[in-house]
Amino acid sequence: MNITRRATLAIPAALAAPSLRAQSLTKMRVSVIPVLDVAPLHAAIREGYFAAEGIEIDTSTTAGGATGLPGLVAGQFRVVFSNVVSIMLGVREGLPFRFVSGASKGKDAPPDILALLVRKGSGITTGRDLEGKRMASNTRNNIVWLRGMAWVEKTGGDWRRVSTVEVPFPQMADALAGGRVDAAIFSEPFVAAALETHGDKLERIGWPISETAPGGTNAQYVAMAEDLAANADLFDRFGRALHKGVDWVNERAGQPALLELIANFSRVPLARLQKTALPAYPKGVTPAELDELVATMQRYGLTGTYPASAGLIHRTARV
């Protein structure tokens, strides 16, 4: 996989920037999760945008966000893709994370990248019905969980009375269909997969993002404050290349080329991706979206003192 990625990176780079010395590429290791949100990063790698800025990206896939942020603190990664709640919890604990770029947001109207599914015939349609029931989330205290709790409250339920069970996304459909949980918050492409394979047993009852915070923030790229201060120029180049990747993706919204790119890095079958809802791909991070998020976190038990959000946004994300 690594070999082919380097090869595909080298060819367009040679065409785009013939004057560039191959040895001058700065290696940057980026932690990613194999999800739809990282499409712009892979587009920028494949199209040679990073190579044109003198950067070689080495992606490292982790199964969940859990190993990414500690790896950033330990100096294993220069940049980490992570969900915004995990990032802000780290910031609250005093870790010097700074936003380098936006990654994904919900769209203003359905379909969302998150969906709440229940068994057909269970009679559960609102958060109120979920009180005293078991709801699956991939992790507790992340953006998926937070949006799910907000949905419960929005539809008349008390989030404290819904018990959360941690189930990894790939196992959620089986857990739900098998009656091990009563509801589950899925993220794409697992929504599409669950409805494709368990469509006779499962149904969607809610859109946790567009029903509670339309266009709500979801995930970003972060780096360490000291690294950003010491290597501001490198990160400027990183931001430029990544944002060209964002443009590439946004220009091809709904086109087969984008789905082929995603199928390539995520290995999700193309046929399933055609039924999958994609997020919005923003370049920047705004203080307003972070303030909204922190207010929501405070409301659902993730209380504490968070630093002013404007100071957390590096200049590459102020676009």
Added chain:
Amino acid sequence: MRRITSGTWLVLGLFALWEASARLGWVDSPNWPPVTEVVAALIRDSITGELPLRVGGSLWRMFSGLLAGGLAGVVVGLAFALVPVTARLFGVVVEALRPIPVPAVIPPLVLFLGLDDPMKITVVALTVFFPVLTNTMQGVRAVEVEAIAMGRTFGIGPWRRAAFIVLPACLPYVLAGLRVALGLALVVTVVAEMIAGEQGVGNYLVVMQFAGRAPEMYATVLLLAALGYALNRAFVTLEKRAIHWWFAMGR
């Protein structure tokens, strides 16, 4: 050609049961594909060269760890058994480290060694170290006293005694420890690869799980089972050759 043994028939029977349970809907889940689809996925990704490359990488890491951990286990085991003061000094530390589950030490190892080969090989070496150490110490205790006494009589020094009398004599025990370690090493290599990095069979397993591609996932599981079996068979053959005298003694 050799006759097909009853064990082979059992494996084939289990495969048939697997196929039937998926085809006839006894287990109704997309995460339970028929074995024929699994084998098709295995062949597909073997032809593209992806799986062979990843298996090769995993095996390289496994054998590096096996070599490092095995050597350390033998050396420390000999020292503990032959020089009692070392056992008194370090015995407690080793015994305290031994029961720690390897997945629990991976996060701190990531902190110190990163996400690439050094971390993964260290994890494997740690796993291999303990069974080899314990068996080596046991082996030294089983060396016949007369053999060592005769060495002394002939004026052979302690270093050469350890290398040419004690070590060969306890080799059967060392190899038994290595055989246990071999199975563990494969498991731990895959676990380490699943946690981070983009290398090896373990990472392939995670990516396919996230992509919702059950046939590829099970293809990996089948492949690992076959690999583990083949490694064990190869080891037994080598063991028979290396210590044929032990078997010749009828033990």
